[in-house]
Amino acid sequence: MHRFRSFRSVCVTAVVAVAACLGLAAPAQATGQTPGTYTNYGFPSGTSTLTEATWGTTVEADPGRGNVFWSHQFDFDNSVGGYIGQQRWRTGTGMFLFSLWGSTAAKAGSAGTYCQTFDESGTGYTCRYNQAFTAGHHYTYRVSPDTTAGWYKATISDVTAGTSFVLGSLQVGSGARISAGGMVDWVEYFDWNSNSATCEDEPYSRARFDLPKATTTAGSTVTGSVSSTSTSSTCTQYAKVTQVSGGSVHDDATGNSASGDITGIGGKCADITGGSSADGTPLELWTCTGGNNQNWVLSHDGTVRALYKCLTVTGSSVQLSTCNGSAAQQWQHSGSTLVNQGKCLDAEGGSSANGTKLIVYTCSGGANQRWTTPA
Numbered sequence: 001m002h003r004f005r006s007f008r009s010v011c012v013t014a015v016v017a018v019a020a021c022l023g024l025a026a027p028a029q030a031t032g033q034t035p036g037t038y039t040n041y042g043f044p045s046g047t048s049t050l051t052e053a054t055w056g057t058t059v060e061a062d063p064g065r066g067n068v069f070w071s072h073q074f075d076f077d078n079s080v081g082g083y084i085g086q087q088r089w090r091t092g093t094g095m096f097l098f099s100l101w102g103s104t105a106a107k108a109g110s111a112g113t114y115c116q117t118f119d120e121s122g123t124g125y126t127c128r129y130n131q132a133f134t135a136g137h138h139y140t141y142r143v144s145p146d147t148t149a150g151w152y153k154a155t156i157s158d159v160t161a162g163t164s165f166v167l168g169s170l171q172v173g174s175g176a177r178i179s180a181g182g183m184v185d186w187v188e189y190f191d192w193n194s195n196s197a198t199c200e201d202e203p204y205s206r207a208r209f210d211l212p213k214a215t216t217t218a219g220s221t222v223t224g225s226v227s228s229t230s231t232s233s234t235c236t237q238y239a240k241v242t243q244v245s246g247g248s249v250h251d252d253a254t255g256n257s258a259s260g261d262i263t264g265i266g267g268k269c270a271d272i273t274g275g276s277s278a279d280g281t282p283l284e285l286w287t288c289t290g291g292n293n294q295n296w297v298l299s300h301d302g303t304v305r306a307l308y309k310c311l312t313v314t315g316s317s318v319q320l321s322t323c324n325g326s327a328a329q330q331w332q333h334s335g336s337t338l339v340n341q342g343k344c345l346d347a348e349g350g351s352s353a354n355g356t357k358l359i360v361y362t363c364s365g366g367a368n369q370r371w372t373t374p375a
Helices: 007-022
Strands: 036-042 049-061 068-075 081-088 094-101 106-108 114-119 123-129 138-145 151-158 163-171 184-189 205-210 213-216 221-223 225-231 239-244 247-252 269-272 281-286 296-298 304-306 309-314 317-321 332-334 337-340 343-347 358-362
Touching: 036 239, 036 247, 049 068, 049 081, 068 205, 081 138, 094 163, 106 114, 106 123, 114 163, 123 163, 184 205, 184 247, 225 239, 225 247, 281 358, 317 358
Parallel strands: none
Antiparallel strands: 036 184, 036 225, 049 138, 049 205, 049 213, 068 081, 068 184, 081 094, 094 123, 106 163, 114 123, 138 151, 151 163, 205 247, 213 221, 239 247, 269 281, 281 317, 296 304, 304 309, 309 317, 332 337, 337 343, 343 358
């Protein structure tokens, strides 16, 4: 689909980038099922190369604590190419990044930014800023010539807040210009690097991408137009791209909630004991930590999921188990309650103490049965 690198190659590099930031090792191969969406662009006839280009992104529905990448991919006319964009991570934080295969050097920009090499489906340099974006804010990404010949600089602006910063500059080669062909905006859920990931585990997101704007080498201003849209080969029924005035809107993991805490009495979180994903692991109430063992998605199929497993009723107990489609894993979110087969998720004994067992019990409307779930 992409002229410079296939989508899957781009995904691998994105996974490696995040893994490096988090100190994790990314699997070399994986087959997780996650959504993905794409908008391809063209420029007016006769436009071949550009001196600079600007893209825009607004994440209108935040996935919460999920691994999602909103990216603008492009090429130079000398086989250098890559992407610039923003990520959300399962930790709730995120990163801005500018990465080019074939770049030969890098220099950081504003305070807090840093650059390094990467080697995945091709070698190059990347500049990054470990900072979460603000949902609902409109961000623009401008790639333009640096003051040093053969270098291109990335400037990111939070238009909503009226702030901007230089992410860094990458060396692309003397005389190189941005190609008018091959531009793609895409959304990637990089949980695909886990073999356990399914469409039902991923949090919903919605993002608006602007039409790219650019300056030609002749000095004229041009605006791209949508040439085609598509979704990835997985989770196609839960993803779509809609063309709108001035760009396109990407909906991914449609029907699922965002991911995050399920909080109950005393402001405590529904917690998978010990952080274990083993079948039969019990649930308890615990101080909220932001950990993955407290990171839940309410899925379109009626399940409540974390760690790629389902919230399951066994007798009066509640535990984590492999998802199997049974009634014991079907939950109704009714007001502030979570109901399974007529009984409510309950903090046993009405206690808010850490370690309080989570059970199902006759619905009473008590504070120990009222829960706040991800949106």
